[in-house]
Amino acid sequence: MLKVYGDSISGNCLKVKWTAEYLGLDYEWIETGVLDGATRSPEFLAINPAGQVPAVILADGRTLAQSNAIILYLADGSSLIPDTPYDRARMLEWLFWEQYSHEPYVAVARFQVRYLGKPVAELDPKLVDRARSALQRLDRAVTGSDFLVGSQVTLADLSLVAYTRMADEGGLDLAAFPALERWIARVETALDIADRAPIQTGSAYPTAA
Template sequence: MRIYGDSISGNCLKVKWVADVLGVPYAWIEVDILKGESRTPRFLAMNPAGQVPVVVLDDGRVLSQSNAIILHLAEGSALIPRDAYERARMFEWMFWEQYSHEPYVAVARFQVRYMGKPVSELETRLVERGNAALQRLEDGLLGSAYLVGAAPSLADVALVAYTRLAPEGGFDLGRYPNVQAWVKRVEAALKIA
């Protein structure tokens, strides 16, 4: 399997982490999005959306979108709860991550860290929605070690990717002690640094 990804992208790192945790062999092909490498004709032939990550499976089939990829890789593993309700809760968090977390926390991080925008110049709505997402996580972790069940699931993988980097976008994780503790637990469980 080949993973085409940019190491600065939390969405790409999700795929790497799941493959590593599950012992799935892969070749990592670095795609520098800042240099436009995901917009070349060769890359667009694999993924017309021009986004990373992209996985080329051993049989040549191509799969994109981080959460779709990690669901495929983790099929039948402990990262996907067996209980139907817990599995649906995992999906709930994963869908929420792409709609209500990543568009704010990751975008603020990208603008500050890679575009050099001062935090004070971030769009107010972006900051408000990012903090609302972090508060939703804080509340969701009240009394729970992980987002769903007693062990890490793909929901934790999906959400830890950009949450752990939120300070790079100007977000203060000190306001969210449950989130801070959860990030450390997930990093330890997945053996990520």
């Protein structure tokens, strides 16, 4: 059985959970908190020497880390990955952008406000500007389109909805992006995400990827 090591409130970890559940994969979720030092234990470092969640142990005993690498592996051959080379490349383009230009700003703003207790007014203005720019780009991309690539949900949507749906927890008003709010609802429905809340309390940032 697939073993998933993750911190429950990490969007990066939820990507793996949602992918496994969408594909009907049997998996064991192993709660691995970052702030309590679980990712620095010798046992976990033997699985992922980088000390980051999510990480998985596959059924054959091999290990894999980095959220987007894991979901690409799990979803290989499924409808979550487009059939044509161009659309697959477009999906990958969004996955790369998510980790480089979206998660470092949207997720960090959320972490600082919700888990460090920093007032929104005290967030680094550059962080806020870049987070809003990322949301604006997504809003434009889904204006007039149901999903980011093609006519059905793909890993591009799954990856980007993880932290986008919680952006308001970082003081980023999703109501300012109506097309984006509609896209979030569509993706949640398509992936059968039961609710908008994380699994339980904790924190998976900044050592989640």
